[in-house]
Amino acid sequence: MTSLTRFVGFAVVVSTLLIGKTGIAAELDYWDGYYAGLNLGASASTAKMKFDPSGSFLGPTAADIADGNFWRSSRKLKSSDLTGGVHAGYQQRYGRTLVGIELDLSQLGQRDSSSVTATVPTSGSQYRLEQQVETDLSISLRPRIAYVPESGSGDLLLYVTGGLTYTRAKVFQKFTQLNVAYYSEGLSDSRWLVGWVVGGGIEYALSKQWSLKTEYLYANLGSIKKNNASGNPGFAAYTTNNRVDLTNHTFRLGMTYRF
Template identity: 25%
Template sequence: MKLLLLATTALLLGAGTAAAQDQTYDWSGVYVGAQIGYGWSKSTTRVDIVPVWITDVHHNATGVLGGLYAGYNYQMSNNIVLGLEADINAADLEDKTDDWILSIGGVSGTLSNFIPTSFKMSWNGAVRGRVGYAVGRFLPYVAGGVSFGGYKLRFHDKTVATHSSTRIGWNIGAGLDYAVTDKIILRAEYRFADFGSEKFSVYSFPSKNDLKTQEVLFGIAYKF
């Protein structure tokens, strides 16, 4: 019985000490990490072939992405954590289609096997502010800021027309960091980015592209 009491007391003291250490974990500092994830996008391109026609082509590109991130956190006395972070990713979000949506006078229909098209986002990145609340070694947070991305549209009619661009937009997201050790931090995050609209021309026809992306990312970082 005495041995059982001693063992129980030792376990309780150990658990209490571990909990106290977790509660005093300080998120302040610089960190660098690597991430990988899955992304999907919604791209709508409108081409004014005939003024009274509304001709749209939709691409729902999906694929993997991954890269590096770095940032700085500052933990206040009330456990609120403020941070600034930047990342850059290589991406392979791609979709192909030859179906177009034709609208005339409010009536819409699908033009199948019309003009083959492809969309590909090859990279993206962001600069974001972060606000979190430290719960020991857990840090749930929200983040938002400016997004950047490079993509290419190709139209395969009698000749190939290509439009490449670097877009700037805004993003918002949420995630959870977990400090496995004092130096190693794991992460899971969701992010939404809106790159707005961009005007250009395809085969000399006025065109416009709207682009939005979503991502789920998993990362591991080293805190200095």
């Protein structure tokens, strides 16, 4: 084998390797930059409701009323709903790793209510606890870290994400003694809550501009509370402590366009 032949063979091998690396880089580069899209899925929400009376009530004391066994411990309101929204973000590639940030606006649509009545055996008094929770708009801002597996051709992306949520919620909780003109102020509030969210997903490139993703997110949406809420002052000196903790699980599909 002549020196020229060896040189040509070596050049062919090097060229093949360089072309291969350039091809892989080109395939990965289309994940870079800005993107936006739509998503649709299902969510499972839980509202942990707490109601704790204290002080002197008309007839029995707060400890005696606790024999009713439905407001002293926490109760959970649960609902499953469709969810949908829009998302947008930016990501930058470093080798096979991408780092970015994503903003999304979703409609959670949680709606659930409960009304429970109990009779206190020691006094015969009847009490009712009414509870209701609603959530609608939710905004999240989440850093995102992704990885393109070496075994693929660059069209598959695995990612984890986590950040802050901002959700609008409305809660209602009222405790009533049915056999007298007695009521508790309880809790009635509507506000935006700050919470946190974590999750991850898989994204597949259908083309250099379009991709399809499936994603799971767990969100602690935040809490609403009201302590020392007073009841009807014409009857007795008592207060109630109220608290609602909101959480959400979301599974969704998304279609994304990369600019």
